[in-house]
Amino acid sequence: MTRGYFGARKNVWTVAKNTWEKGLTYAFRDRRNKKREFRALWIQRINAAARLEGLSYSQLMGALHKAGIEINRKVLADLAMNNPEAFKAIVDKVKK
Numbered sequence: 001m002t003r004g005y006f007g008a009r010k011n012v013w014t015v016a017k018n019t020w021e022k023g024l025t026y027a028f029r030d031r032r033n034k035k036r037e038f039r040a041l042w043i044q045r046i047n048a049a050a051r052l053e054g055l056s057y058s059q060l061m062g063a064l065h066k067a068g069i070e071i072n073r074k075v076l077a078d079l080a081m082n083n084p085e086a087f088k089a090i091v092d093k094v095k096k
Contacts, residue, residue, distance in 0.1 A: 042074055043077075064090075
């Protein structure tokens with residue numbers, strides 16, 4: 001399990017075992033951090049696209065909620081990046 005590590009970390013039993021266990025701890029922690037980082041990235045992308053339409057992120061999300069449009073941040077960020085026309089249509093619907 002320690003293949004690819006450098007020096008004693010790959011072949012001295014106690015050092016390798018400790019390194020491997022520490023790596024499992026990092027893996028556990030970072031599986032949760034990855035979700036946090038992606039949410040932050042989606043929010044940044046939505047905010048950038050919303051500001052081009054004259055709204056802030058919080059104004060857009062509040063208007064979406066008030067209009068009853070249930071769309072998650074992942075899909076909204078994907079639309080903002082890859083399909084700006086669809087994102088603009090959503091913003092126009094919210095503005096009315």
